[in-house]
Amino acid sequence: MSNPRTERSRPVDPPFSPILLAGMALGPVPPRFLQPLFDAILAVVRRRHPDILDRLTAYPDAVIGIDPVDLPFVLLLEPKPDRPRLTVYRDFADLPVTAVIRGPLAMLIALGEGRLDGDAVFFSRQLVIEGDTEVIVALRNAVDGAGIDMEADFAATVGPLARPLLQAARVGGWLFRRLADDMALVRQALVGPALKSADAQAARLNELEGEIVTLRRSLRQREQRT
């Protein structure tokens, strides 16, 4: 990797959300205990979306770091055609990553399901990529092109248990959204006044920058006349 960021860092701030709280609870759990979950996810991807790895065959030696910034672990995707791996680690320290993508978990999932446009969230600085851009672009296109529907994948994986489990998941989703809304309200109460003050300062700064541009222009015009 030409520009390695080998230690866990936070160029994207984690949102104040239930995922952040869940991440805190997961903090003491050793990553190896989470590994079976990601082995299962990769198995589903290989079975239901083989085209993802097919679109990554040009990068058999890539090591792609995925950093859900609101969770206390990171993932390493190695898209080797014959032996792909998705491994969970505490951080990227000493890992030879080719490229890294960082963002809040909910955003990464929405990107995976094609509900968000990758370029748009990257251009708006909600998502950070580092290292080999080509590999990240290939991964984005491969995942987006697969048409992933996590609910359908889940249903196909659990078979006859799908209906009750999906109903439970929907209730869980409803509770999650309620909690997320409540936490957003708490956040607003805590930092709202500070944000208003910052907005006012930013507006004033913009005004001043505009005045500087005008002054520079008139100065140049005066210099050209003399």
Place this chain on the structure above:
Amino acid sequence: MTGLSRPVELVCPAGTPAALRAAVDAGADSVYLGFRDETNARNFPGLNFSRDELATGLAYAHERGTKVFVAINTFPRAGAPELWHKAVDDAARLKVDAVIMADLGLCDYTARHHPELRLHLSVQASASSAEAIRFYHEAFGIRRAILPRVLMVPEIADLSARVPVEMEVFIFGGLCVMAEGRCSLSSYATGKSPNMNGACSPASHVRYTEKGDKVVSQLGEFTINTFGAGEPAGYPTLCKGRFEANGRLSYLFEEPTSLNTLSILPQLIAAGVTSFKIEGRQRGRAYVTNVVKAFRLAVDAISRGETPPDIDLDGITEGGRQTSGAYERSWQ
């Protein structure tokens, strides 16, 4: 407003099979796409269609009354046109509705070997005069010209009266401000030609580096831009770089801005435009769904004689900004 005397075709991008389905489901009249190689001008990693994917995509689109066009719009390497010829042969075999191309030799090959195949002249041909468009029509039978993004609406109206082909214009998406098909800026910076290798500013040569609260974008050895805290970023093409010249830091050619013509669609139709093209085969299916739905609503409103609705597309534009570009030249 009165309704349209003829329908306007909405031509939408698809970089992957999922994006094709998204475009069709969102109301595209036609979808354009490319093969997974350097025969098309969006030869990006992980993007585009295999022959099997095209066959499946064609079936999906045709079942729903949507046409499929294949862009074979790069210029073949000297002495090695086989890849491009095979692309044309396969497109014809799979019965696509049209091929989009720019190279004279490829137009000639297609007209001779597949006279039944409908030919559209790519924007890569940069044909902006009636004489040029008439030439392609008379020599190769092109049925539609996709106009370069340098013409004003009255100039399009003038062309319309003087050419015997349909006219297609870009209505939304990334803007190319150069002479398309002839620009060498990306080749200069990366050694890869957008016109022959199929990717302007290829991702293999792009780097983004976080420096504190700033992000620096590079293309090859060139620093293209430094975005401050919270400032919307852009893709590092040389033509949209922010450089220092005469002591001033500015966008020398063009700012990272997206084309959006929602407000001038009726004028474009009045100028004789028969099809509206949305740029963005390299974008995801969320982009395709949002933009196609927005313009479907707008075109349908115009068809009913209504004013097109004002739809907010800020969230999916480059740089968070929009322009009607050369169509209005509001900067003049």
